[in-house]
Amino acid sequence: MTETQKPPSEQGWTRRKAVAVGAGGLAAAGLGGTAYATGATGRGGREAAESAGADAEACYRLTSETVEGPYYIDADKLRRDITEDREGIPLLLALTVIDSDTCGPVRDAAVDIWHCDATGVYSGYEDQGSGGGGGPAPTGEPPTGAPTGAPTGPPPGGGHQEPTDDTRYLRGTWRTDRHGRVAFRTVFPGWYRGRCVHIHVKVHVDGEWTDAGYEGGRACHTGQFFFDEESVLASAAVEPYAGNTTERTTLAEDTIYDQSGVGGGLLRLRYDRRHIDRGVHATITVGVDPEATQDGQGGPRQPSAPASPSPSAG
Structure with a gap:
């Protein structure tokens, strides 16, 4: 079986109830990389070229x-x-996952990614609508007096909600190779009220890859990847993104992105600026502490001014 062929049962695998998976390297070409334009770059790609001299320092940064x-x-x-x-x-x-202390690759880690679709909807939570932060704008008079009853909706800081349905698109887990590399084929995410365009990521270590999949271990990193404004504006001119009329939060307004560039999760992007619809190639090196345990409640930055109505940590 070649790298470009998906096992017949791949769509049905789960981490704890899976057939054995191979470790091998995952080249861009193995995921159809030739379909992605390389003749021009978005702003993230240009920033990557300009900051190439700082890579040695950056590799030591979490x-x-x-x-x-x-x-x-x-x-x-x-x-x-x-x-x-x-x-x-x-x-x-x-993605390339490295030890931020030694700069060596983190091998055999399980990397999870998940994100909303072009209209801002997460699989597993379609009943929530557009990312849980969407929905119609409030109408009528604002409430007065002390609140009564139990609070509803996502807890502050993005506490977990149980899935509402069985859909699982735009979610997946795969194994880093001996170079710490892993790649995913997906679609450019959309947006919803209160958040800029982003992809979620978790890195699990110290588990065991067995005939049942990946078992045990712990998350040593929980993060998010971000897209520069130039690429998001280009995507917004393409269907189905053009049909997403939800108010959009910019990268500078987002309450989660810490404005630190690549170290904060800003992706390096390559695409044809005249034809972004042909595809985007995004790369980033993720520096982690393999000895750490992250509970997914890492603190977002505090905005200097209100970013957008109804913010969500989704």
Whole structure:
């Protein structure tokens, strides 16, 4: 079986009830990388080129920890292509996971990613609508007096919510190779009220890859990846993103992104600026502390001014 072929049962694997998976390296070409334009770059790509001299210093820096958000589902599907039937701009996300102390690769880690679709909806939580932070704007008079009854909705900081349905598109887990590399094929995420465009990530270590999949271990990193404004504006001109009329929070307004560039999760992007619909290639090196245990409640930055109505940590 070649790297470009998916095992017949791949869509149905789960982390604890899976057939054995191979470790091998995952080259961009193995995920159809030739379909992605390389003749031009977005701003993230240009910033990467300009900051190449700082790579040695950056590799010793921990990538920012962020909140898990309310819509995490524990390593539900072991697969590299997480697209399923979702429409959108093809996105190849290539990650390298390193020890931020030694700069050595973190091998055999289980990497989870999950994100909303082009319209801002998370699988597993379709009843929540657009990312849980959407929905119609409030109407009528504001409430007065002391609140009564139990609070509802996502807890502050993005506490977990139980899934509302069995959909699992745009979610997946895969194994880092001996170079600490892993790649996923997906689509460019959309947006919802209160958050900029982003992808969630978890890195699990000290578990065991067995015939049943990946068992045990702990999360040593919980983070989010972000897209520069130039690429998001380009995506917004393409269907189905163009049909997303939800108010959008910019990267500078976001309450989770800490404005620290690559160290804060800003992706390096390559795409044809005239034809972003042909695909985007995103890369980032994730510096983690393999000895740490992260509970997914890492503190977001505090904005200097209100970013957007109804913020969500999703």
